[in-house]
Amino acid sequence: MARMFRVLGFFTLVIGLMAFAGKMVEMALLFFLQTAFFVILGYMKFTERTYILLFWGYMIVTFTGFSYWTIFEMGLPL
Numbered sequence: 001m002a003r004m005f006r007v008l009g010f011f012t013l014v015i016g017l018m019a020f021a022g023k024m025v026e027m028a029l030l031f032f033l034q035t036a037f038f039v040i041l042g043y044m045k046f047t048e049r050t051y052i053l054l055f056w057g058y059m060i061v062t063f064t065g066f067s068y069w070t071i072f073e074m075g076l077p078l
Contacts (some may be wrong), residue, residue: 001051002042009038 016031041054 001048002044002046004042005038005051006042009035009042012038 012031013035016028016035019025019031020028041051046054
């Protein structure tokens with residue numbers, strides 16, 4: 001399971017680099033922070049249950065933030 005967090009770190013790094021190349025600096029920085037988070041977690045020796053709980057917590061925070069941003073910050077087209 002720890003290897004999957006390193007894989008997530010790799011993919012967030014790739015997305016961050018593409019965002020940086022596209023001059024989307026804020027998005028790139030967000031993904032670089034996620035990369036550091038995932039790589040650090042990938043090298044810690046947690047149990048399988050802990051990794052699953054961390055991933056679920058990450059998903060809840062991410063989807064809540066994304067939903068808030070798309071509804072309240074971007075506004076709904078009327």
